[in-house]
Each structure stands twice: as structure tokens, then as C-alpha cells.
Amino acid sequence: MTRLIKSGAVVEDNWQLIPRDHQGELPRGRIIVPLSLWLDGKALASHSGEPLGIWIDVDEDVEQLGGHAREFALVAINFPTFMDGRGFSTARLLRERYGYQGEIRAIGNVIRDQLFYMQRCGFDAFELREGTDLEASLASLRDFDVTYQGATDQALPLYRRRNV
Amino acid sequence: MYLYDKYDQQLVNQRVAQFRNQTERYLAGEIADNEFLPLRLQNGLYIQRLAPMLRISVPYGLLSSRQLRKLGHIARTYDKGYAHFTTRQNIQLNWPQLEEVPDILAELAEVEMHGIQTSGNCIRNITSDEFAGIAVDEIEDPRPWCEIVRQWSTLHPEFAFLPRKFKIAISGSRGDRAATQVHDIGLHLVKDDAGETGFRVLVGGGLGRTPVIGSVISEFVPWRHLLSYLEAILRVYNRYGRRDNKYKARIKILVKAWTPEVFAAKVNEEWEFLKDGPATLTEEEVQRTRAFFTEPAYETLDDGAANTALDRQSADNIAFRRWLERNTVTHRVPGYSAVILSLKPVGIAPGDVTDRQFDAIADLADTYSFGEVRATHSQNIVLADVQKVRLFELWQTLKPLGFATPNIGTLTDLICCPGGDFCSLANAKSIPIAEALQRKFDNLDYLYDLGDLTLNISGCMNACGHHHVGNIGILGVDKKGEEFYQIQLGGSSDTDASLGNVLGPSFYQDQVPEVVEKILNVYVANRQPEESFLDTFRRIGLAPFKESIYDKAH
Ligand code: SF4
Numbered sequence: 001m002t003r004l005i006k007s008g009a010v011v012e013d014n015w016q017l018i019p020r021d022h023q024g025e026l027p028r029g030r031i032i033v034p035l036s037l038w039l040d041g042k043a044l045a046s047h048s049g050e051p052l053g054i055w056i057d058v059d060e061d062v063e064q065l066g067g068h069a070r071e072f073a074l075v076a077i078n079f080p081t082f083m084d085g086r087g088f089s090t091a092r093l094l095r096e097r098y099g100y101q102g103e104i105r106a107i108g109n110v111i112r113d114q115l116f117y118m119q120r121c122g123f124d125a126f127e128l129r130e131g132t133d134l135e136a137s138l139a140s141l142r143d144f145d146v147t148y149q150g151a152t153d154q155a156l157p158l159y160r161r162r163n164v
Numbered sequence: 165m166y167l168y169d170k171y172d173q174q175l176v177n178q179r180v181a182q183f184r185n186q187t188e189r190y191l192a193g194e195i196a197d198n199e200f201l202p203l204r205l206q207n208g209l210y211i212q213r214l215a216p217m218l219r220i221s222v223p224y225g226l227l228s229s230r231q232l233r234k235l236g237h238i239a240r241t242y243d244k245g246y247a248h249f250t251t252r253q254n255i256q257l258n259w260p261q262l263e264e265v266p267d268i269l270a271e272l273a274e275v276e277m278h279g280i281q282t283s284g285n286c287i288r289n290i291t292s293d294e295f296a297g298i299a300v301d302e303i304e305d306p307r308p309w310c311e312i313v314r315q316w317s318t319l320h321p322e323f324a325f326l327p328r329k330f331k332i333a334i335s336g337s338r339g340d341r342a343a344t345q346v347h348d349i350g351l352h353l354v355k356d357d358a359g360e361t362g363f364r365v366l367v368g369g370g371l372g373r374t375p376v377i378g379s380v381i382s383e384f385v386p387w388r389h390l391l392s393y394l395e396a397i398l399r400v401y402n403r404y405g406r407r408d409n410k411y412k413a414r415i416k417i418l419v420k421a422w423t424p425e426v427f428a429a430k431v432n433e434e435w436e437f438l439k440d441g442p443a444t445l446t447e448e449e450v451q452r453t454r455a456f457f458t459e460p461a462y463e464t465l466d467d468g469a470a471n472t473a474l475d476r477q478s479a480d481n482i483a484f485r486r487w488l489e490r491n492t493v494t495h496r497v498p499g500y501s502a503v504i505l506s507l508k509p510v511g512i513a514p515g516d517v518t519d520r521q522f523d524a525i526a527d528l529a530d531t532y533s534f535g536e537v538r539a540t541h542s543q544n545i546v547l548a549d550v551q552k553v554r555l556f557e558l559w560q561t562l563k564p565l566g567f568a569t570p571n572i573g574t575l576t577d578l579i580c581c582p583g584g585d586f587c588s589l590a591n592a593k594s595i596p597i598a599e600a601l602q603r604k605f606d607n608l609d610y611l612y613d614l615g616d617l618t619l620n621i622s623g624c625m626n627a628c629g630h631h632h633v634g635n636i637g638i639l640g641v642d643k644k645g646e647e648f649y650q651i652q653l654g655g656s657s658d659t660d661a662s663l664g665n666v667l668g669p670s671f672y673q674d675q676v677p678e679v680v681e682k683i684l685n686v687y688v689a690n691r692q693p694e695e696s697f698l699d700t701f702r703r704i705g706l707a708p709f710k711e712s713i714y715d716k717a718h
Contacts, residue, residue: 085325120321159449
């Protein structure tokens with residue numbers, strides 16, 4: 001079981017992450033497969049019928065997945081280091097360009113103080129780095145009530161809302 | 165200037181609360197050093213050689229008297245009684261206590277200031293022309309656009325973890341006083357044939373280890389599309405800029421690797437998706453922002469009479485005449501002048517201001533210039549709207565305050581980074597070089613004879629002192645643990661921007677003034693009438709300078 005923050009609450013779930021170098025049969029149950037495995041097509045044939053997630057690394061072009069993201073219950077974006085901001089663009093493109101409405105989960109090395117920005121970019125689930133106090137971290141989702149620029153959570157920039 | 169409404173204020177207040185919480189968690193050991201790093205940097209807080217350093221944002225250089233008094237109070241209460249103006253129109257405190265930084269930020273928030281994004285791998289403070297709104301060669305006032313871009317970039321959720329820092333400068337004039345060609349993005353306000361406002365967009369300029377002059381990627385982006393276009397550039401950079409090597413991570417490296425044409429095409433491709441979306445600017449927002457930068461209540465003045473009076477006052481007062489010539493600038497409105505307060509008297513680190521001087525500048529602003537001043541990229545202060553008839557009186561007031569050194573634009577108005585005395589990245593000290601030069605070249609007649617000349621000093625490759633674009637550039641280098649200085653000639657950050665050429669092997673600290681003197685001698689011996697140092701250098705090239713300095717026979 002993994003503990004994570006999802007839709008503003010701490011939850012446990014049992015998605016299983018399949019590493020990129022996975023060999024042989026895929027396990028049963030809810031699994032998150034690497035983009036490369038899906039691109040490879042055949043490897044997934046045996047798994048039809050089960051809920052499926054996919055994960056993509058920050059250095060992989062989200063265009064490769066594109067609108068196919070809709071075929072997955074979950075897209076996880078992996079941050080090898082929290083300083084690598086490419087995943088923020090990946091999430092926005094999934095939501096805003098490819099219309100993906102399922103769960104977008106931040107995995108890998110993600111820290112609490114990124115939650116606010118991540119949520120603005122379309123992430124709604126967060127596996128924070130080991131040892132994080134998840135309950136306390138929920139507060140960071142609410143760091144600001146004001147945002148100047150449009151993003152996934154609020155398409156309109158403040159100047160289109162200021163006088164409303 | 166721009167005044168906060170309830171939204172702007174709430175955002176800054178919540179930022180203080182956020183950082184207070186982060187600092188508490190850090191001090192309690194809940195945040196690791198490497199995780200706290202970007203959080204503190206994006207609030208302006210460095211951990212330096214001797215103490216933390218806090219960089220305070222001065223959006224496009226504008227400060228009100230109320231803000232100046234607050235800065236004086238902060239320098240007095242939380243620091244050692246002084247602060248430093250940087251080459252990016254910001255202010256640095258050299259000795260704050262980490263534990264007190266949230267309190268300092270809270271004090272700043274009271275006067276609509278902050279340290280947001282003054283450091284770190286994000287979009288930094290927007291810089292502009294210190295003579296915005298009053299320059300004779302202005303096409304359009306850049307300040308409203310600076311404010312619009314400032315708001316767009318502030319806490320931008322997608323671009324807080326870029327490959328590297330990102331600097332944007334905006335110029336609204338024919339002459340470029342914002343060094344737009346050496347910024348990650350340079351924006352020039354232009355008008356199309358129908359008189360509509362738009363922007364010429366340059367990308368990939370920058371100093372540092374690999375200095376580059378920016379390339380134009382669009383000749384005209386209509387104002388409505390400014391933010392979506394910027395968003396497209398930033399997204400392409402965020403996704404494709406190099407992250408494997410911090411010295412190759414600036415956008416200039418990406419633009420170079422792809423070529424400006426390919427980069428422009430990629431931006432356009434991205435922009436196609438964003439254009440005409442919600443980020444499109446509205447007429448109302450531009451009007452709202454412009455309304456903060458309307459003309460102050462200028463009086464209708466007799467320019468001729470004012471000039472006659474000035475002629476009379478300066479006829480028998482050479483000191484006043486010198487100051488008038490060097491430290492005042494032509495104003496677009498008859499009867500007014502802009503006045504530059506020199507922060508470069510001999511013996512003071514360039515750009516340093518004491519708490520009492522902050523208070524004094526605030527009083528001067530209230531008395532002479534509608535309560536506002538501007539910080540310049542050459543680390544001075546501008547009183548933008550002074551009545552000519554009050555110049556003499558102002559000059560007399562400035563002298564005892566230490567602001568009247570009549571050296572603006574001359575050799576001793578040099579730009580200098582904090583260097584090895586403060587900065588942990590430094591290879592060498594820079595302030596003692598500045599001081600030695602100011603002491604050696606203290607003869608005003610000689611300085612005036614040399615004319616306009618920029619001398620820029622950086623303590624390391626990071627080039628905070630903009631040494632590549634100084635007519636004379638001095639760079640601190642480290643050779644086996646010893647401090648040396650490399651000299652470059654021929655740089656400029658003006659409209660005709662150019663990067664300096666390295667003169668040759670570097671020098672010991674105590675050799676530098678003498679070498680500079682020899683350089684100046686070559687100029688004086690070779691110049692033609694009316695030729696500036698830069699003109700002469702461009703005509704005769706590096707060789708005669710090299711010869712004079714390295715030739716054993718000399
Ligand atoms: S140029 Fe180098 S030494 Fe000078 S302030 Fe910048 S980083 Fe420090």
C-alpha cells in the first residue's frame with residue numbers, strides 16, 4: 001500500500017509501479033506501466049481488462065502519448081529530482097492540450113513545498129518523498145488564494161477576474 | 165508607480181506566511197538543506213561567505229519615498245546600517261539573520277515589496293530603462309508592460325524550476341538603456357504601420373561564462389499576444405533547455421544549438437496552441453496598468469528662463485557646472501531635468517547606501533521629484549522630475565549627503581559586483597579594485613577629457629558586474645588559489661551592443677590601476693576629435709593596446 005495525497009486528502013492505494021527494466025510477465029492488479037512498454041504495444045496484450053496506469057519520465061515527450069492518455073485511468077509523471085521542472089509542463093500539456101481528465105500523479109522525488117504549483121499545473125495526486133508528514137503537507141495545497149496567471153486549475157488570468 | 169490592490173497585497177502577505185512556515189520547518193530540521201535551497205533562493209535569500217544575503221526586488225527600478233524609508237529602517241534594524249544597489253536594479257542586504265528573514269519580508273510587504281524570484285532558477289525581476297516616461301527618445305513607456313510581465317511571471321506555477329535563471333528586460337526607447345541584448349529575453353516596444361503597439365523579441369542574450377548577444381526571433385508580436393508568446397518561449401525552454409550541466413543550461417545555449425531560426429519555429433509551433441487563449445491581454449488591463457504610470461503633475465514652466473538662470477549660476481561656479489554637465493539628463497518636459505545621484509564617491513563600495521542615506525533620498529524624492537526615485541543598472545539613483553530652477557539648491561543639498569560626485573558616465577562611475585568581500589562564488593575581490601581605480605583617477609579634468617567611458621568589474625565568471633559589456637571590463641580569476649585580473653576591451657551594452665575582447669594574460673591586483681592608465685594613454689594618443697574610447701577602440705582594434713601593455717620594451 002502506498003500513502004499519498006489525492007484530491008486534497010491523505011489516502012492509501014494499491015497501484016503498483018512497473019519499472020522500465022521489467023522483464024517477463026506483468027503482475028495482476030492495478031499497475032502503472034512505463035511509457036516505453038506501452039509504445040512497445042505487444043507487451044500489454046496479456047493485461048487487457050485490468051485497470052491500467054502509465055508513467056512518463058520528465059525527459060520523455062508527452063506528445064508520444066498524446067490523446068491516448070485517455071485510455072489510462074492514471075498518468076504518473078516521474079521526477080528524478082524535484083529540481084527538474086519539466087514535469088510541470090508535461091502535466092499542463094496533458095490537461096490543456098490533450099484533454100486528459102483522469103488522475104495525474106507526481107511520483108519520484110517530489111517535495112511538499114511544490115504542491116501548490118503542481119496542483120495549479122493539473123496534478124491531483126502526489127507521492128511525496130519518504131519521511132514526509134502527509135497530513136501536515138495538506139496545508140501547502142492552500143498556500144495562496146491569489147494567482148496572477150492562468151493555469152490548469154484556473155484558466156483565466158487575474159486580469160480577467162479582477163473586477164468580477 | 166504601480167500600487168497594490170487587495171489581490172497583490174494578499175499574494176505578498178501569503179508569500180511571507182509561506183516562507184515563515186518553511187523557515188520554521190527548516191530550522192526544526194524538517195526540510196533538508198538541498199530542499200530548502202530553492203525555497204529560500206526564490207525569496208532572495210543566499211547563504212554567503214560571511215552571512216546570509218537577502219536580495220530585495222525593485223521592480224524595474226522604481227521606489228517610492230515610503231519604500232526608501234522602510235529600506236533605511238530595515239538596514240538599521242536587521243543589518244549593519246547599509247545596503248547595496250545591484251546591477252539589476254535590486255537591493256541586497258549583506259548581513260541579515262536567517263531567523264529574521266521572515267520578519268524582514270513582512271516589513272517589506274507593508275510597503276508593497278518582497279524578495280520573490282530575485283534568485284533561483286525562475287523568472288527574475290523585470291528590468292527596464294531608468295529614464296522610462298521621461299526620455300526624449302521614447303517610443304512608448306515600458307513600465308506598464310514591465311508590470312504586466314511582472315504579474316504574469318510572479319509565482320508562475322510552470323516555470324519555478326527552470327533549467328537556470330531567466331532574465332527579461334524591456335526597453336521603450338530608440339536608445340537601449342536596459343541592456344536588452346544581453347538578457348534571456350529582450351523586449352523592444354515598437355509600433356507597426358498602423359501605429360499599433362507590439363514587441364520585437366530577442367532571445368538568448370546573456371553574460372556569464374558564455375557571453376552572447378541575443379537574436380531577434382520575432383520582429384513584431386502584437387501587444388495582445390505578449391503573454392502567450394512569452395509563455396511559449398518559456399515552455400520550450402523549460403522542456404528542452406539543458407539540465408545536465410549548469411554552465412550549459414541558460415537559454416542562450418539552446419538557441420545556439422538549435423539556431424535562432426529553429427528556436428523561433430519551435431516557439432511558433434507552441435504559440436499556435438496558446439495564441440488567442442485566455443492569456444490574451446485585454447484593453448481594460450492595459451488601461452488599468454497604464455493608469456498607474458500617467459504623468460505626474462508637471463507645472464508649465466519657462467524652459468528658456470530656467471536655462472538662462474542655470475547659465476548664470478554655472479558661469480562662475482565650475483563645480484556646479486561640472487555636476488550639471490555630468491549628473492543631469494535632458495527631460496522630455498520643458499523646465500525639468502532628471503538628476504543622477506552618484507553612489508560612487510571615492511572610498512565607498514559602488515552602489516552602497518547607508519540607512520541615513522536611504523532616509524535622505526526619501527526626503528529628496530518628496531521635496532524634488534514627486535516622491536519617487538529609480539535605481540539604475542549602473543548602481544546609481546535617479547530623481548526623475550526635478551525643476552531646473554531648483555537644481556542649484558538641490559546640488560547644494562546633495563553635496564554634504566555624498567551624492568554629488570560629478571562623475572556620472574565617466575571612468576569612476578564604475579560598475580562593480582560585491583566580489584570576494586561578500587560573495588561566496590567569487591574568484592577575486594572586486595571592491596578594492598574599484599577603490600584603487602577611483603583613487604588613482606580622481607582628477608576630474610582628466611576624467612572629463614576622457615569623456616564617456618564604462619568600466620565594469622566582476623569578481624568571477626558569473627558576470628554580475630557585466631564586465632563583458634564594459635568599454636573596459638575587469639574580471640577576477642583564480643590561478644592556483646591566487647587572485648588575478650583579466651582585462652577586456654571594447655564591450656558595450658548600448659544599442660550597438662558588443663562583447664569585450666580579452667587583452668591578454670591577467671594581472672596582479674596592484675598592477676591593475678597602472679594597466680588601466682596605459683590603456684587610457686593609448687586611447688588619448690590615438691583618438692581623433694570627438695572620438696569616445698569605444699569609437700577609438702573599434703577603429704584601431706586591440707593590437708595597439710596589447711603592444712603598449714605587454715611589450716617588454718615599453
Ligand atoms: S560576479 Fe561572481 S563574485 Fe561577483 S557577485 Fe556575481 S557571483 Fe559574486
